[in-house]
Every structure is written in structure tokens, then in C-alpha cells.
Amino acid sequence: MSSPFAAVLASLTRQRGVRASLVVDENDGIVVDSNLQIGQDGDRVAALAASLYRKARLSAGAAHLGTATFMQLEAERGRICAAGRNDLVLVVVADPAANIGMIRVEMIKAAGGLP
């Protein structure tokens, strides 16, 4: 039986350069659902991305910058994107060459549909 997030995750993973897409519980970093390419450690990605997003969200609030809507971490060999709603975070891990503009639009749209 597929989860309510399966279609969204499949759509994100079809984007060029996307290695993994997950829905994660922000509080404990546990995977709610995921769509991973071979070799991706979903649990590790989920825990780290959720922690990073949570930290960014709380920091933005403390800095009076309002509620975080989207975060992107750019590294030498990859990118982590996250968009949250309530306690859930949509996470994407992508290659440096991925079309991040398109991924961002898809993620923000998809995050709006999270319960």
C-alpha cells in the first residue's frame, strides 16, 4: 500500500540530479516515507537534514526573520533542500548540477500539501 506521500516523492526523484527525496518527522528525524536511489542511506539523510532544517527554522525565528519556508544547503558534491510544514519536512538530496530552481518550486508546492 502506498503512502500519501508516494506520488510527491516519486515526482521529486524524477527531477534531474535528485538522489533521494524523503518526508521526515522534524522532531525525531525519523523517516515517514522515502524514495531513494541505490546507495543512499535514508535514515542518515533524514536525521541530518531534519536536524539542519530544525536548527535553521529555530534560528530564523530567534533572529526575528519569520517562519522558514525553504532551506538549501550547497556543498562541493551535493545539495540538501528542505521545506517544512507543521512537524513534517520534505527533504531532497541532489547533485550539484541539479536544476535547483525547478526542485525548489516543486518542493514548496509539495510542502504546502503536507498534512
Place this chain on the structure above:
Amino acid sequence: MADDVRRWSDELARDPASLVFLPLGETLRRQGQLDLALKIAVRGLERHSHNPDAHDLLARIAVDRGELQRAFDEWDMVLRLTPEHVGALKGMAFVRFQQGNSPDAEQYLQRAAERNGGGDAEVTAALANMRAAVRGARDAGRGPRENGAHSDSRTSPPAPRIPLSTSRALFADILGEHEQTALLLDDQGFVLAGIYVDGDGNDVGDEVGAELSGVTDAARRATRHLDIGEWKAIVLETEVAVVTMAPSTGDGLLVVAASKATPLGLVRRVLDRCLERARQWLEAGR
């Protein structure tokens, strides 16, 4: 005058980005409504953080409130934005004189006189009056205090290597007259350069820096465990702002924040330019 205040207030309510906060704040200041004037000036400065007239207005209000150092800092910022601003030079001279630092006050007045080609009667008179006052003090055996308001070296802070204003305005010309701000933080999250003004007119760079620098620890941890190399930048979008962060020279952190309306690509370009400026500044020994 009351009609003007009402008209400007209405216009500001309709368009919070309007520059009418300048005459409105000045009028309220002259009427002695300092708290209200301060509120208007600070709100205006939020949207026009690199407008020299806005800093000038805030400085004049600060003087009227007896906040001399705040006034000095604001005029210092004016001068960084508009080096020829005679009003700022006169204001800084006034503050320094009030603080007992006549040599500095004289220098500022001298600079103001030079900017005006000696044609400003007010500056000329102020310069003459101050020199007379200094002579009188010397004659009375009370020489002007050197290097600041304090004659007691135990309480005088050491001269900073860099003027506060230089570091605060380090990115001013890059940011321009836009709703953007930039902070350079050291590896402890302390502000090295830049400014961040909140809605109440306070420079909250320290707080913002401390909060945001914590994100970089999580970023390092994530990139290390996921084996995707060193992190290069973080873009954080919120309901009201776009914040970009990047590692700077010496384990520092550069933060550029802009209004939500600013295109992401533009913010990234500003970040890159600020990074280069920070690198040059740090390598030059500040």
C-alpha cells in the same frame, strides 16, 4: 504644520516605503515629540537602511534624547555613505565637544569648513567659538582632554584598530539603497563587520549572528556525514526574508539578508561580492 503632519502620516500609512518619514520625523523632533519621532525614523530606516538622510534624522533625534554616542554612530554612518555630508561632520563635532574631546571636535569642524570652502558661516563661527573655549580652558589650567572623553587612562578603552563605522559600513556600497543587510561573523558568532537593525532601531547583529552561526555547525555535521564535501552556502527563505550564509576567511561566516521580494539570484550575487570584500578586508588586517 499640523496639516503637514497629518498628510505625511496618511501618506506613510498608505505607503510604508515612502520617504515622507524624513520630514515627518524632523517635524516631530522639532515639536519635541521625541519618542514618536524616534519610532518614525527607525521604521523608515528599516526600509531605507542606506539612506544617509535617514541616519542623519536618527542622529538628531538621538542628540535631543541625550544619546550622544548613538548620535555619533549614526552620523558616522552618514559619513560613510556620503563623505561630503557637512551636517554629519558638524554633528560629530558637537558630540565630541560635548564629550570633552575638543581636538576631535575641532578636526570635524575643520573638515566641515573645508567641504564648504569656508563659506559656511555657522561652521566658521562654531570653529572660532570652540577654539576660544579650548584656549580658555588651557588658560585656566584645564587642558583639553586627549584621545577621548576620559582623562583617566584606566577607564579609557584602548583605541580600536578599526573605527566602528568602518566595519559597520563595510558592505554599504555593495548593498546600496535596497532592503538588504550583511554581517560578517567570526568563528564564535561575534560580529566583525556589518549591521543589522531591527524594527525598534536596535542593532541586533550580535543576536542574529549568534543564532544563525549555530546553523553552520549543523551544516558541517550534515555535509561530513553525507560525504558531500565542504559546505559552500546556505539559503534560507522565510515568510519575510531571504537569508544567505557562506563560510568566510578564517572560519568566519558571512550572512546576507534581504527582503522576500528580492530575487534569489540577486541575493547570491550580493553574497559573492560581500564575500570578496570581506576577504580583502580581513587579509588587509582590517
